[in-house]
Amino acid sequence: MGIDFARGRSTIPAVMLAGFLGTVGLGVLSFALPLFGFDAKVGGTWIGTAFSGYFLARLILAPLAGMWADRFGPRPVLLWASVAGALLPLGHFLVSDLYWFHVLQFGLGLAGGFIKPVSMAILGAATPTNRLGVVFGRYSALMNAAFFLGPLLGGVLYYERSFTPVILFLAASMLAGLVVFLWFVPRELVTRRTPEAHETRERERPETGFAELLLAILGRTAGVAVLLAFFPVLLAQELSRDSLVIGLVCTVPSFVACVGLALIPGRIRLPNQTLTAALGILVSSLALYLLGEFDGLWGLVLAGAGIGFGRIISIPSTMSLAALSGHGQGKVFGLANGAASLGFVIGPLAGGLILRESMEVAPVFRVFGVLGVALCLPMLISALRRSEIFDRRLVSGVGVVLMVALLALVPMQMESPAPVSGDGTYLYGGSAMGTVLRMTLVAPDKDVADKAAAEARRRIATLQHEYDFRYREGSVGRINLRAGGRGARVSQNTYQLIERALDFGRKTDGIFDITIGAVTVSPLYFARSEEVAQAKRDLIDYRLVRLDPEERRVTLPKPGMAIDLGGIAKGAIIDAAVESLRKSGIQAGIVEAGGDFYCFGDCDWTVGIRHPREDRILGTIQVREKGVCGSGDYYQYIIHEENGREVRRHHILDVGTLRSASDSIGVTVVAENAERADALATSLFIAGPEQGRAILKKSFPSASAMWVLPDMDVEYTDNFPSISREK
Numbered sequence: 001m002g003i004d005f006a007r008g009r010s011t012i013p014a015v016m017l018a019g020f021l022g023t024v025g026l027g028v029l030s031f032a033l034p035l036f037g038f039d040a041k042v043g044g045t046w047i048g049t050a051f052s053g054y055f056l057a058r059l060i061l062a063p064l065a066g067m068w069a070d071r072f073g074p075r076p077v078l079l080w081a082s083v084a085g086a087l088l089p090l091g092h093f094l095v096s097d098l099y100w101f102h103v104l105q106f107g108l109g110l111a112g113g114f115i116k117p118v119s120m121a122i123l124g125a126a127t128p129t130n131r132l133g134v135v136f137g138r139y140s141a142l143m144n145a146a147f148f149l150g151p152l153l154g155g156v157l158y159y160e161r162s163f164t165p166v167i168l169f170l171a172a173s174m175l176a177g178l179v180v181f182l183w184f185v186p187r188e189l190v191t192r193r194t195p196e197a198h199e200t201r202e203r204e205r206p207e208t209g210f211a212e213l214l215l216a217i218l219g220r221t222a223g224v225a226v227l228l229a230f231f232p233v234l235l236a237q238e239l240s241r242d243s244l245v246i247g248l249v250c251t252v253p254s255f256v257a258c259v260g261l262a263l264i265p266g267r268i269r270l271p272n273q274t275l276t277a278a279l280g281i282l283v284s285s286l287a288l289y290l291l292g293e294f295d296g297l298w299g300l301v302l303a304g305a306g307i308g309f310g311r312i313i314s315i316p317s318t319m320s321l322a323a324l325s326g327h328g329q330g331k332v333f334g335l336a337n338g339a340a341s342l343g344f345v346i347g348p349l350a351g352g353l354i355l356r357e358s359m360e361v362a363p364v365f366r367v368f369g370v371l372g373v374a375l376c377l378p379m380l381i382s383a384l385r386r387s388e389i390f391d392r393r394l395v396s397g398v399g400v401v402l403m404v405a406l407l408a409l410v411p412m413q414m415e416s417p418a419p420v421s422g423d424g425t426y427l428y429g430g431s432a433m434g435t436v437l438r439m440t441l442v443a444p445d446k447d448v449a450d451k452a453a454a455e456a457r458r459r460i461a462t463l464q465h466e467y468d469f470r471y472r473e474g475s476v477g478r479i480n481l482r483a484g485g486r487g488a489r490v491s492q493n494t495y496q497l498i499e500r501a502l503d504f505g506r507k508t509d510g511i512f513d514i515t516i517g518a519v520t521v522s523p524l525y526f527a528r529s530e531e532v533a534q535a536k537r538d539l540i541d542y543r544l545v546r547l548d549p550e551e552r553r554v555t556l557p558k559p560g561m562a563i564d565l566g567g568i569a570k571g572a573i574i575d576a577a578v579e580s581l582r583k584s585g586i587q588a589g590i591v592e593a594g595g596d597f598y599c600f601g602d603c604d605w606t607v608g609i610r611h612p613r614e615d616r617i618l619g620t621i622q623v624r625e626k627g628v629c630g631s632g633d634y635y636q637y638i639i640h641e642e643n644g645r646e647v648r649r650h651h652i653l654d655v656g657t658l659r660s661a662s663d664s665i666g667v668t669v670v671a672e673n674a675e676r677a678d679a680l681a682t683s684l685f686i687a688g689p690e691q692g693r694a695i696l697k698k699s700f701p702s703a704s705a706m707w708v709l710p711d712m713d714v715e716y717t718d719n720f721p722s723i724s725r726e727k
Contacts, residue, residue: 014180014183018176018180025174054112057108073189074118075185080116092163118333121329124323140315152393153308159430183265210326210335219374224347229351278368284309285525287304287310289373387520408568426442428449428453437457442586442587460573469563475696486555501514504568511687511695513625514565516613517562534658571629575673581600598628599625606620626671630668631684632685633660652685661685668681705720
């Protein structure tokens with residue numbers, strides 16, 4: 001039995017509502033899971049594999065689910081998948097192992113692999129041909145709205161850093177979807193069209209083959225996955241702004257798509273659906289490419305809006321084309337969802353490899369922008385070949401040449417050529433240590449500079465893995481995971497850096513204390529209730545750290561203790577990069593990471609000092625063979641109301657009070673190397689000018705410092721380089 005439109009009118013809203021409810025739950029989980037991973041001190045690999053498992057499961061099951069729905073009917077498939085989706089999260093209360101979340105994500109991927117393609121198949125079968133674009137446009141708008149709500153609800157549910165509310169909400173949302181399916185989806189529902197409907201749609205078969213459509217969907221969704229994974233990183237590199245601005249810019253593509261799909265669902269059409277879909281994908285792909293070319297806030301916003309506009313055009317059209325591509329809607333939408341899931345698996349994995357090799361985010365967007373265009377060309381060629389306007393052989397020939405040319409461009413887009421000035425100075429950019437990396441190198445030729453920069457990047461990546469507590473398998477990650485036990489054997493570089501960090505603790509009378517990690521390893525720790533930090537006071541004391549030089553073993557004696565080398569590691573990595581560059585034949589240069597520098601070579605370098613409250617620099621200094629590092633309350637912060645006045649709570653905590661340090665708002669330190677300048681910048685920011693001068697005089701007489709105070713007064717040590725003020 002088929003679906004008549006009268007019945008479809010009640011079925012369609014029910015399917016949309018059930019999909020919306022489940023997607024909201026998954027959006028909450030997607031937002032909270034990375035935060036939970038950081039709280040649990042696991043690395044990015046754990047988070048990445050958890051998400052990959054979800055889309056891999058969908059990739060495996062979506063085509064099968066569609067075929068089963070065609071054969072046995074969609075109702076039993078939807079009900080069993082919804083039951084599994086509602087019950088599976090509750091396993092969280094039975095299994096405490098951290099890797100349970102991989103099972104959860106994979107299981108939810110299996111449930112999603114059933115629910116989404118079958119739901120879309122129902123919509124395709126229940127909707128008259130002339131309303132396919134409108135219905136699928138509204139469906140897509142609802143899904144985008146659900147992913148808007150997900151992070152908002154996730155932030156509320158995970159506010160106390162407990163995953164239990166997230167799990168309960170996820171189970172409840174999946175259960176609500178199950179109730180909707182039970183109540184509104186009729187038992188006799190099928191996803192195979194009636195002979196009459198099939199005959200009607202045969203007259204409107206698309207101007208492209210189904211294989212070409214799947215290729216286009218693969219290219220589009222791979223671009224979407226790359227955008228989700230790497231757009232925040234790009235914004236953090238390009239915009240020297242707080243996380244709120246970054247978050248708002250990140251929502252631009254989805255916001256534009258959501259509003260457009262809600263207001264004009266499926267109403268943008270060229271002479272046929274295929275050309276419309278191709279145009280939308282081309283617009284999105286070109287805008288994705290431009291993300292790798294633009295810099296500045298408004299350029300990135302414009303490119304993001306272009307991606308969203310392309311979605312408005314392409315999503316209803318591609319879904320409509322899928323609905324017109326076959327008699328069995330389950331099979332059609334199962335394969336389409338399988339192609340989409342493949343894009344979500346390939347995009348982040350390939351993007352991560354590109355980022356690791358180039359250490360820049362821009363090439364990721366350029367590569368997938370070109371791929372999106374290339375994979376859309378077969379569909380466009382197929383449509384044009386069937387047109388009476390163009391010669392078929394000419395279209396095919398030109399299309400093949402264009403596709404080959406675009407695919408040949410992909411390797412070139414993975415490289416970011418180093419700009420060169422007339423004096424043999426080469427510039428390299430990238431991403432490292434959670435911030436922007438820049439290298440200015442003076443070299444005899446470009447080959448020497450390229451090889452030196454590549455070797456320095458490899459050195460940086462290795463040390464970052466060892467020093468960052470977020471990498472569970474790295475040295476510091478292993479120390480923290482084994483707190484309260486026998487400790488962990490670590491690399492020689494990590495052991496020596498921890499030794500020097502503990503020495504800094506002694507020389508600063510405990511102001512610099514790497515065991516502050518008991519508090520700071522949690523995301524947004526400075527935004528949480530102060531009682532949370534105070535409860536961990538007994539876990540913070542650098543003198544408790546035990547070192548075994550024979551085994552290179554570092555032990556934290558109390559469960560809950562953690563090391564955070566964030567106050568010294570960046571400088572140490574900069575110094576290591578400079579050492580690598582010297583060995584590779586670089587005569588002079590600057591290595592900069594997030595505003596911290598080391599300037600080397602037989603020349604004077606001009607360095608700017610950032611204004612702590614305005615988007616400009618206070619002035620410049622000239623240095624040679626020195627490290628220059630800064631600390632301030634403007635990198636990570638929130639504005640908090642306290643006793644009726646606004647207080648800035650930021651990431652640099654005073655170990656004595658476990659509150660954000662307040663004696664200064666910005667500090668710049670010049671020292672013999674970047675490591676010392678980095679650790680001193682943190683220490684002197686907390687200490688303030690009076691105590692800071694005493695620390696420098698006693699233990700670091702060759703270093704110099706400049707403080708910007710809360711009232712915007714500026715104080716210097718006598719040996720601080722002279723400042724050229726900006727006009």
